[in-house]
Amino acid sequence: MFPCLTQNTGRVLTFIQIYEHIRKEPDYGTGREIVNHHVYRVRCKLNLGNASDFYIRSVRGIGYSLEVR
Incomplete structure (x- = not known):
């Protein structure tokens, strides 16, 4: 899932995508x-x-959207 978000940094991806x-x-x-469970796990790792x-x-x-600080 994280590669999917990093390829689309700053773009909102739907739950279905x-x-x-x-x-x-x-x-x-x-x-x-x-998806919620996977996002929770990635957030913990981040x-x-x-x-x-x-x-x-x-x-x-x-x-969700992956954002850069």
């Missing part, structure tokens, strides 16, 4: 929860290195 990148299949209704230049911004009802 991220899900289809992760799973390589259409979303059958569980995609949002799966926070381990406190000097990280990136953060994941939530766009309510749409998806």
